[in-house]
Amino acid sequence: MDLQSYMPVPPGIRMEENFFSLDDILLSHERLPCRTESAFPRLGFLEKSSETRDIPEGTKMEMPLWLAKGLYERKRQVLSVELPKVYREEWRTVFGADPIVVDLHKMGPYYYGLGSQMLHFDSPENPEIANTILQTFIGRFRRTMDSSQNAYNEDTSALVERLDCLERSLKWVTCMYVCVIERLV
């Protein structure tokens, strides 16, 4: 029943990205720490701190997701990607203990999306990462729902700051609706 002339393309399902989705495009700019497994001749300019013309094997550098995904291969001859801090063991226990208090926006505004993309890189911890992301979403669901339905005439920017982009899009959809309903009563 929405009569919009522009329907934004939603982010993709599981490990695939939607080509036209703005969220996925912005998300693929996130930088990941990687380690090169083979030398990259004459690409020294990509690595700001190196003085040589080529990037030797074994350099640690940061690459955006789109580049890392393109270069990554199962046989691991080119690149090996490390997990960002948020998806590692220590943070996983934090999320397991209490997902509500974490400031997801500070941890990288695309926690859920980037987490799904990290599963491409065949880390042995993949099942735990996937499970943690799911449980975090479920744990924070109640808080997101409450904040979206009660927010229309209060300033909840403090609450909103701690939400990830996905949760914010959920929240704004409901906020608009609640505004209209409240005007009725």
Added chain:
Amino acid sequence: MDPAEVEFLAEKEMVKIIPNFSLDKIYLIGGDLGPFNPGLPVEVPVWLALNLKQRQKCRIVPPEWMDTDKLEEIREQERKLDTFTPIPSLYYMELTKLLLNHSADNIPKADEIRTLVKDIWDTRVAKLRLSADSFISQQEAHAQLDNLTLMEINTTRSFLLDSLNYMYKLRSNLQPGRSQDY
């Protein structure tokens, strides 16, 4: 779904009015509306009742359920039970708003009725949210809720559906399916 659309659908409900003019039976596509005689009650749809009232051609008789005692009883029952109680009209929220805004003079104790209906609405929406929360947190596949009205469903429709979609996406990460190489 827009609340305005739900209000539009609510205006199809029938309500009793007492006209102060006389008119023969009129034949509309949706049905016939009986002959209007001054002082005799006749059943018409809400949209017509409001129109006549605005032109000061009738007096609206409040529906039977729009009475403080009945509404108090419904409110008490709503608070006692965990499930949703059947309510007398599927569009109680919209009808209350429409009738009280346009013809509060014809309805006794209008303010109390407004407060009571708002209480009932708040209780029901709170139960709905609780139910949605437990549905998601226990990751159940199937839920059934009886006696919900369209307006209440619309408050959670978009949020619940979008959250369930996201959950499906995140849950499908758990399966080690291989994405397409490119």
